[in-house]
Amino acid sequence: MTAENADGIIGKVLVAAPIHEKALELLRKNGFEVLYREYPDEDQLVELVRDVDAIIVRSKPKVTRRVIEAAPKLKVIARAGVGLDNVDLKAAEERGIKVVNSPAASSRSVAELVIGLIFSVARKIAFADRKMREGVWAKKQCMGIELEGKTIGIIGFGRIGYQIGKIAKALNMNVLLYDPHPNEERAKEIGGRFASLEDLLKESDVITLHVPLLDSTYHLINEERLKLMKDTAILINASRGPVVDTEALVKALKEGWIAGAGLDVYEEEPLPKDHPLTKLDNVVLTPHIGASTVEAQMRAGVQVAEKIVEILKKG
Ligand code: NAD
Numbered sequence: 001m002t003a004e005n006a007d008g009i010i011g012k013v014l015v016a017a018p019i020h021e022k023a024l025e026l027l028r029k030n031g032f033e034v035l036y037r038e039y040p041d042e043d044q045l046v047e048l049v050r051d052v053d054a055i056i057v058r059s060k061p062k063v064t065r066r067v068i069e070a071a072p073k074l075k076v077i078a079r080a081g082v083g084l085d086n087v088d089l090k091a092a093e094e095r096g097i098k099v100v101n102s103p104a105a106s107s108r109s110v111a112e113l114v115i116g117l118i119f120s121v122a123r124k125i126a127f128a129d130r131k132m133r134e135g136v137w138a139k140k141q142c143m144g145i146e147l148e149g150k151t152i153g154i155i156g157f158g159r160i161g162y163q164i165g166k167i168a169k170a171l172n173m174n175v176l177l178y179d180p181h182p183n184e185e186r187a188k189e190i191g192g193r194f195a196s197l198e199d200l201l202k203e204s205d206v207i208t209l210h211v212p213l214l215d216s217t218y219h220l221i222n223e224e225r226l227k228l229m230k231d232t233a234i235l236i237n238a239s240r241g242p243v244v245d246t247e248a249l250v251k252a253l254k255e256g257w258i259a260g261a262g263l264d265v266y267e268e269e270p271l272p273k274d275h276p277l278t279k280l281d282n283v284v285l286t287p288h289i290g291a292s293t294v295e296a297q298m299r300a301g302v303q304v305a306e307k308i309v310e311i312l313k314k315g
Helices: 021-029 042-051 065-069 089-094 107-122 125-133 159-170 184-189 197-203 223-228 246-255 294-314
Strands: 011-015 032-036 054-057 076-079 098-101 151-155 174-178 192-194 206-209 234-237 260-263 283-285
Touching (some): 042 065, 076 294, 089 098, 098 294, 107 159, 107 206, 107 260, 125 283, 151 197, 159 184, 174 197, 223 246, 246 260
Parallel strands (some): 011 032, 011 054, 076 098, 151 174, 151 206, 206 234, 260 283
16 A cells, blocks of 8 residues: 555656546545646656656657656556557566556447448448538439448457447347457357458448457458458448558549448548548548547546556555
């Protein structure tokens, strides 16, 4: 148990990125002093961490070896959200500092965005909206498809894939799954069936990607696999940009190998202005907003705050 000072404070947490107020309340309620500085640079961080027990970041700022070495009391580095790319994990491990995150906090939000992208492509909602603003009544160009009875192929049946499966079941869609680590129980729960990647690509009307970015998933969707898909298929990527070969996708969308795509992530972020994708009417683009909901942000903050309290109170 961490010792209490005269004011009843048992430790200090540096919050170096915007975190939901509920998370800050939770820390204070548990006896932690909260020091809030939004996105300090490395030099500022080095000064700020000198007497802190924990630090909370998001995808920024970077917690480098230099920062870690400047923090003799540091016991926890918390990333509110998923990736840990901005934390020097090796330097943390060498010092026995625990690194925690909140990988499940945004799963439902990402899944709901994916469903939104599917509907937007299937019913040409974004396209219709653009035309309306141009004063064009594009009724004839807006013939869509229903989702009920169609097949959705979920590639990567983890936290987000499972949430999509639940919604797809409620929409009366057939669900095909591909994952090297199949969770049969969850598949049964959502009425899904595991298939080979090739069969999933050939049979699905909607294909959605929910794999991590690994060597084995880099350009998982390439020219060859795009050609396996139905020419009526819709591809969604809200995982990581490099999972799809963008050049091949642009070709597929232009030449009608598939019907459309919905993208939240890109090989280059922010997506460069005038990128070929922005010229295509059959693609819906969002700026990596899968986790951008009030609920996901609140959960991300509260979950890491809970982990910090648990670790620091155990001492
Ligand atoms: P998860 O770890 O819960 O699930 C990933 C699944 O992919 C696992 O079941 C794993 O077995 C499977 N997998 C691994 N390699 C595979 C392969 N080659 N083929 C098929 N399946 C494979 O992860 P998650 O929380 O569901 O997140 C999935 C993806 O979503 C990640 O890339 C993550 O970075 C991304 N994500 C995006 C946003 C956003 O804002 N758009 C937000 C959060 C997460």
